[in-house]
Amino acid sequence: MSVAISALGGLGEIGMNCMLLDSGSEAVIIDAGIMFPDDGMFGIDYVMPDFSVLNYVRERISGIFLTHGHDDHIGAVYYLLQAVNVPVYATRLTAELLKLRLEDQEPDLPYDIRVIERNAVVSLADFEFEAFPVCHSIPEGVGYIIRTGDGIIIHTGDFKIDDTPRDGVVTDLTRVSQVAREGITLLLSDSTNVENRGRTRSEKYVKDVLDSIIQEIPGRAIVSMFSSNITRLADTIESAAEAGRMVAVTGKSMEQNLAVARKLGYVKSERNDLFVDIENARKIDDDSLVVMTTGSQGEPLSALSLMARNQHRYVKVKESDTVIISSRFIPGNEKAIFRLIDNLCRRGADVIYQAISDVHVSGHGARKELELMIEAASPKYFVPIHGEYRHLVQHARVASRLNRTETIVVENGEVLVLENGSLRKEGSLAVGKVFVDGKGVGDVCEMVLRERRNLSRDGVVIAIVGYDSRKDKITYGPEMICLGVTDMVAGNGIIEGAKRLVEEMVLECAKAGSEETSSNIRRELKRYFNRQLERKPVIFPVMIDY
Ligand SMILES: [Zn+2]
Ligand SMILES: [Zn+2]
Numbered sequence: 176m177s178v179a180i181s182a183l184g185g186l187g188e189i190g191m192n193c194m195l196l197d198s199g200s201e202a203v204i205i206d207a208g209i210m211f212p213d214d215g216m217f218g219i220d221y222v223m224p225d226f227s228v229l230n231y232v233r234e235r236i237s238g239i240f241l242t243h244g245h246d247d248h249i250g251a252v253y254y255l256l257q258a259v260n261v262p263v264y265a266t267r268l269t270a271e272l273l274k275l276r277l278e279d280q281e282p283d284l285p286y287d288i289r290v291i292e293r294n295a296v297v298s299l300a301d302f303e304f305e306a307f308p309v310c311h312s313i314p315e316g317v318g319y320i321i322r323t324g325d326g327i328i329i330h331t332g333d334f335k336i337d338d339t340p341r342d343g344v345v346t347d348l349t350r351v352s353q354v355a356r357e358g359i360t361l362l363l364s365d366s367t368n369v370e371n372r373g374r375t376r377s378e379k380y381v382k383d384v385l386d387s388i389i390q391e392i393p394g395r396a397i398v399s400m401f402s403s404n405i406t407r408l409a410d411t412i413e414s415a416a417e418a419g420r421m422v423a424v425t426g427k428s429m430e431q432n433l434a435v436a437r438k439l440g441y442v443k444s445e446r447n448d449l450f451v452d453i454e455n456a457r458k459i460d461d462d463s464l465v466v467m468t469t470g471s472q473g474e475p476l477s478a479l480s481l482m483a484r485n486q487h488r489y490v491k492v493k494e495s496d497t498v499i500i501s502s503r504f505i506p507g508n509e510k511a512i513f514r515l516i517d518n519l520c521r522r523g524a525d526v527i528y529q530a531i532s533d534v535h536v537s538g539h540g541a542r543k544e545l546e547l548m549i550e551a552a553s554p555k556y557f558v559p560i561h562g563e564y565r566h567l568v569q570h571a572r573v574a575s576r577l578n579r580t581e582t583i584v585v586e587n588g589e590v591l592v593l594e595n596g597s598l599r600k601e602g603s604l605a606v607g608k609v610f611v612d613g614k615g616v617g618d619v620c621e622m623v624l625r626e627r628r629n630l631s632r633d634g635v636v637i638a639i640v641g642y643d644s645r646k647d648k649i650t651y652g653p654e655m656i657c658l659g660v661t662d663m664v665a666g667n668g669i670i671e672g673a674k675r676l677v678e679e680m681v682l683e684c685a686k687a688g689s690e691e692t693s694s695n696i697r698r699e700l701k702r703y704f705n706r707q708l709e710r711k712p713v714i715f716p717v718m719i720d721y
Contacts, residue, residue, distance in 0.1 A: 176301070176324045177594035180361075183224035183606050184208070187564045187586045189367060190247045191608075193224045193255075194330070194560070195232070198301040198323065202232045204239045204259075205319065205330055209250030209611075213507060219624070223251035224587075225607035226258040233259055237299050241265040242309075242332030243316035244272035245403050253280045254609075254616070262287045264297055264304070266315040268405070271435045293317050293344065307347040309334035312378070312538025313405045314342045314441060320350070326360025326596045329552055333365050333561060335540040336547055339379040341406050342441075351551040360596050362554035362580075364545060366562030366570040371541035376533070378406055381501070384533050385414045392525075394495030395461040396420070399471040399479045400502050402429035404538070407501055408467070409441045415465035416444035423456035425478040425490065426469030433467075453489045466490055471502040473511030483518035494523030501534045542573060549574050556598040557582045558591065626713070633712040634659030636704065638677050638696060641719045647685055651719065653677040660704075660712050669707050676703055677716075693718055 178198050184191030190210025196203050207226075212219040229236070236259045242248055243266075252263060252273055263286065265273060270288045277284050291297065293308040293315060301324065306317040311333045321328040329351065336346045351359075368375060389396050396415075400407045408429070415422045424430050436442055451459055456466060468490075470477025479498075481487040492498070498519050504512050512528075519526045529535045540548070549557065557580045559570035564586065571582040583598065585591060588606035592599055609616060610624070635658045641651025653674045677696055684692040696716040704712055 177592050178301075178323045178325050178328075179601075180328070180591045180593060181589065181604050181606075182560065182585070182587050183226070183228060183604075184210070184587055184608075185247075185561055186567065186589075187562075189561065189563060191222060191224050191251065192248050192561060193251070194363075195229070195604075196302065196321070196323075196328075197232055197235070200235060201299060201301040202236045203299065203302055203304070204236060204255065206242055206248040206332075207239065207251040207255040208245070208247035210247060212610075219610045219612050221250065221611050222608050223254060223611065225609045226251075226255055228588075228604050228606050229258055236261055238297070239263045240297075240304055240319060241269050241273065242318065242330070243311055243313050244269040244405070245313060245333070246276075248333070249273050249276060253277050253284070256284070256286060260285070260287075262289050264289050264291050264295075266291060266293055266306070266317060268313070268315040268435070268439055268441075271439065272432070275431055275435065294347075294350075307350045308344045309346045310337045310340045310344065311335060312407065313403060314344075320354050323593065325593045326555075327354060327357060328361045328593070329354070329359055329363065329554070330560075331362070331364045331548060333367070333539060334544075334548070335368075335375045335538055336544040337375075337377045337379075339377045341378050341382065341410060346548075348547060348551040351548070355551060355553050358596075359552045359554040361556045361558060361591075361593060361598055362549065362552045363558050363560045364548055364570070365539055366545075366559040366566040367539035368537055368541045369545055369559075369562065369566050369570040369573060371537075372543075373541055374543045375539065375541045376536040378410070378536060381407065381534060381536050382410045382414065385411060385499070385501070386417060388497065388499060388527065388532075388534075389414045389420065389465060390418045392497045393462055394493075394497060395464050395466065396497050396499060397466045397468060397479070397482070397490070397492070397524075398499045398501055399468045400500075401471060402426060402432045402469050404502065405432060405436050405441060406538075408433060409436055409443070411465065411467055411501070412442050412449070413444060416446075416449055418465075420463050420465045421451045421459055422449055422465050422467060423451050423453045423459075424467045425453045425487075429467060429469050456489055461495060470515075471500050471512075472505055472508040473513075473515040475511070480515055480518075483515050483522065485522065492519060492522040492524050496522075496524040498524050498526045499534050500526070500528040503529065503535055503537065545570060545573060546577055549577050549580065553578060554580055555596070556580065558585060558598075629711070629713050630659065633710045635713045635715060636660060636673070636700060637715045637717060638673070638700060639717045639719070640677055640681055640696075642681050642685070644685065644720055647682075649678060649681060653681075657712070660708075660710065672707070673700060673703055676700065681718075692716075 470479030
């Protein structure tokens with residue numbers, strides 16, 4: 176027997192984590208996440224792995240194992256279940272968050288979610304999955320110890336090694352070292368923060384900083400964070416309760432996640448009179464209120480951005496307010512976040528963010544913690560996961576410096592074969608990405624995106640001309656509609672020049688009996704605009720034969 180291991184996503188990017196283990200007679204999947212679009216993906220809501228690549232193993236997939244409740248791990252489970260409807264194994268919180276996602280997509284979807292403990296053992300025919308607790312920015316995260324006929328694999332999930340975790344459960348390195356005595360063949364480990372030296376600070380540190388800010392400020396506190404950072408969500412409520420303040424929440428995803436966190440008892444000072452609806456928040460004295468909101472990345476339609484532009488219905492930012500942005504600035508979002516902070520400052524608020532105070536720590540371990548994991552597992556082979564390509568390469572270097580571990584860097588689709596305790600690269604799967612745009616799943620492809628990019632960069636020129644072929648005469652136009660091109664086209668003869676060019680092309684093509692008038696117009700206009708403006712708008716000729 177042998178086990179083929181390949182990633183459908185997550186290797187070479189941060190997001191859409193999904194891994195397939197296939198013994199040839201049985202297959203399992205670990206995580207199925209989405210990725211948020213980057214700057215060039217206009218109009219795309221999110222990206223996920225193309226699950227059609229699973230067609231060849233579909234019949235033998237027996238389960239999906241989830242590591243934790245973040246969208247880059249569970250956001251695509253709904254789509255995966257369309258391809259393979261099999262049991263999903265997840266801890267309680269992960270399961271609740273998944274149910275929210277599934278019911279949001281399709282209220283009556285049948286699913287089989289099996290809630291597991293953080294040290295559960297699930298035996299399937301060819302695999303035995305043993306969960307072990309890992310500490311992260313969301314509670315109830317797990318990694319998996321996977322026993323196969325060809326060796327033991329460890330998949331860490333997302334982790335940090337926090338000695339004072341907020342839920343009291345540390346990353347179980349002890350269990351990892353115990354298993355290491357049996358011999359771990361392969362360690363797959365989170366690479367996100369490999370570029371950071373030392374260790375990531377404890378979440379407790381942020382709690383202390385939040386405590387002191389919320390206690391000391393005289394006015395309202397407006398705290399913004401990722402709604403998926405359930406630990407921080409719960410801690411902010413704790414800080415508010417300890418300071419004798421009430422809490423109002425704004426932002427749909429935050430309200431939903433908070434409801435789950437409360438239901439499962441993650442809000443320790445749970446009392447009904449602790450919360451006030453956002454509509455009634457203005458009735459509460461400023462020094463007795465904490466407003467929690469989404470929008471920490473400067474998303475233009477989020478509650479915090481609306482507040483910064485004075486457009487929020489219930490919260491008007493004023494001079495006595497303190498706004499705390501308790502999250503990392505995701506690369507690519509900096510400009511939007513700085514604009515947000517500027518607008519909040521214009522309203523006179525005191526704005527506190529990571530650069531000026533320690534109001535955020537990462538949920539991923541830095542290099543020292545990654546080393547601790549490698550040392551505890553002392554695996555025969557090491558394969559870095561969950562990272563952009565440079566993270567994977569750095570992490571592999573860390574591992575090979577540490578001990579004699581053999582490291583292999585693979586990207587999405589490359590297949591690793593584990594056979595009799597040895598690992599080799601062999602072949603590849605045709606993995607791909609699917610773009611989700613509103614209700615459309617997969618109807619936007621790379622080519623559509625390229626068109627959107629071109630349109631956004633140089634605009635579009637529509638040239639309309641009516642021509643009566645019997646009379647050999649132009650009967651309409653040429654009319655020229657320019658959208659998003661440049662103001663320079665108006666008033667300095669550029670449009671007139673373009674019209675003359677179209678007229679000449681139409682008459683010339685008619686004389687030559689050419690059938691390709693449209694494509695000739697497109698080509699000539701392209702050259703013309705490039706010459707005149709050094710731009711390449713998308714040219715769209717419309718010929719009407721009258
Ligand atoms: Zn995560
Ligand atoms: Zn993740």
